[in-house]
Amino acid sequence: MYIIIVGGGKIGYFLARQLLEDQHEVLIVEQNAEKAAQIAEDLGEIVMLGDGCEAATMERAGMGRSDMAIALTGDDEDNLVVCQVAKHKFNVPHTIARINNPKNERIFKMLGIDATISSTGVILAHIEQELPSHPMIPLMTLKGGGLEIVEVKIPPDAPVVGKPVKDILLPQKSLITLIVGSDGQARLPTGDTQIQAGDEVVAVTMLDSEDALRSALVGEPAPRPY
Amino acid sequence: MRVIIMGCGRRGSTLAAMLDAEGHDVTVLDVDAAAFSFLPDDFGGTEIVGNGADEDSLRCAGIEQADAFVSTTRGDNRNVMAAQMAKHIFNVPRVITLVHDPIREEMYRSLGLRTVSPTLIVAHSLKEALLAEESALGGGVGGVEAAEGGNGG
Numbered sequence: 330m331y332i333i334i335v336g337g338g339k340i341g342y343f344l345a346r347q348l349l350e351d352q353h354e355v356l357i358v359e360q361n362a363e364k365a366a367q368i369a370e371d372l373g374e375i376v377m378l379g380d381g382c383e384a385a386t387m388e389r390a391g392m393g394r395s396d397m398a399i400a401l402t403g404d405d406e407d408n409l410v411v412c413q414v415a416k417h418k419f420n421v422p423h424t425i426a427r428i429n430n431p432k433n434e435r436i437f438k439m440l441g442i443d444a445t446i447s448s449t450g451v452i453l454a455h456i457e458q459e460l461p462s463h464p465m466i467p468l469m470t471l472k473g474g475g476l477e478i479v480e481v482k483i484p485p486d487a488p489v490v491g492k493p494v495k496d497i498l499l500p501q502k503s504l505i506t507l508i509v510g511s512d513g514q515a516r517l518p519t520g521d522t523q524i525q526a527g528d529e530v531v532a533v534t535m536l537d538s539e540d541a542l543r544s545a546l547v548g549e550p551a552p553r554p555y
Numbered sequence: 556m557r558v559i560i561m562g563c564g565r566r567g568s569t570l571a572a573m574l575d576a577e578g579h580d581v582t583v584l585d586v587d588a589a590a591f592s593f594l595p596d597d598f599g600g601t602e603i604v605g606n607g608a609d610e611d612s613l614r615c616a617g618i619e620q621a622d623a624f625v626s627t628t629r630g631d632n633r634n635v636m637a638a639q640m641a642k643h644i645f646n647v648p649r650v651i652t653l654v655h656d657p658i659r660e661e662m663y664r665s666l667g668l669r670t671v672s673p674t675l676i677v678a679h680s681l682k683e684a685l686l687a688e689e690s691a692l693g694g695g696v697g698g699v700e701a702a703e704g705g706n707g708g
Contacts, residue, residue: 406630410631433610440640
């Protein structure tokens with residue numbers, strides 16, 4: 330795939346490195362000359378210097394033939410516009426926007442952005458997961474049909490520990506797609522796969538079934554001990 | 556008419572003063588309180604410090620009751636994000652936004668925003684002025700090819 334990343338900060342850099350390893354064609358658009366030079370030195374000539382919000386820059390970057398545009402700048406309004414111009418001007422099939430201010434998540438959805446990743450939200454959720462009553466991390470929201478991908482860490486006292494996947498009563502339109510064991514091994518679950526304490530379960534669910542899914546996997550939230 | 560104007564630079568403040576003088580209920584929104592010094596001393600509207608591309612600031616400025624919203628900052632992206640929020644989320648009946656980049660201007664116009672392009676307007680005015688000067692000087696024809704657009708204003 331040809332993937333254009335707008336914004337060569339830390340996330341853009343590491344994402345590009347990963348995508349290159351996965352044999353994708355990648356271009357980072359970065360407007361800071363110093364950052365662009367650094368990326369070029371580390372990753373090769375995969376950087377274009379310019380304002381990725383300018384349609385003229387996108388044109389030069391070959392946005393018209395790209396399969397995906399990912400906007401990762403620190404400004405939500407820039408990320409919104411990158412995705413909208415990519416989608417409506419250049420007909421890019423997939424656009425993903427980073428959201429810095431979690432308040433904007435709902436707004437981006439209403440304005441038609443395919444997929445959003447709230448970096449602040451993800452970090453908050455990871456920290457919150459360390460607290461007893463927040464075992465679920467939203468990983469990604471998909472626009473179509475109000476679906477979302479979440480990660481749930483299974484505590485030792487969860488009702489599903491030791492149960493096979495087929496015996497877990499999930500809310501409608503929810504699906505367990507991946508189980509990462511506490512050893513770090515990822516398994517594609519079948520109906521007979523047993524859930525263990527410490528597993529990280531990745532599931533697809535409806536936005537409004539989030540709480541029901543949480544209850545099904547980890548039980549009702551315990552009152553906080555403080 | 557209850558109007559919210561985002562951005563109190565030269566353009567936003569001039570528009571705000573004009574509408575206020577005509578008796579409209581005007582609220583200006585700017586991230587920098589110092590910008591309100593552009594407003595005339597007898598300005599009777601409301602001044603609010605806040606980012607127009609932020610949902611809560613818009614609410615604070617009374618977007619839910621507004622009849623019109625105009626974004627006038629120098630940042631195209633901020634302008635179009637705020638304008639889309641006003642139009643699609645708060646259902647403000649009249650929404651107008653400045654977009655300096657002609658390509659983005661055309662695109663957002665085709666997506667249904669009412670846009671104004673300072674770049675094209677200024678370029679056309681400059682070209683007309685040049686042609687007028689030229690004909691006043693008695694004549695070379697076609698000496699002016701195009702006027703250069705920019706982001707200033």
